[in-house]
Amino acid sequence: MKTYENSYTNGEITVTYQPKKCIHAEKCAEGLSEVFRTTVIPWINLDAAESQKIIRQIKKCPSGALSFCKNQQKEAC
Ligand code: SF4
Helix, strand or coil, X not given: CEEECCEEECCCXXXXXXXXCCCCCCHHXXXXXXXXXXXXXXXXXXXXXXXXXXXXXXXXXXXXXXXXXXXXXXXHC
């Protein structure tokens, strides 16, 4: 897994985290704790679940701090 500042990829999808938008509701950690980890750095581990499962969880983020794009559509992100 490659890790950039607030941007993570597993080869299939790229997940972006914008800390200024995060309201720390922890929906991500509660829903998919193996990917969104509160006690480990880097806190997002995209290797821990299937991309579809990660996408479903990102769509539940109440603040929009988490977003994703599919890597073959990267220019659209
Ligand atoms: S679900 Fe979104 S708002 Fe809540 S802690 Fe995760 S990133 Fe932040």
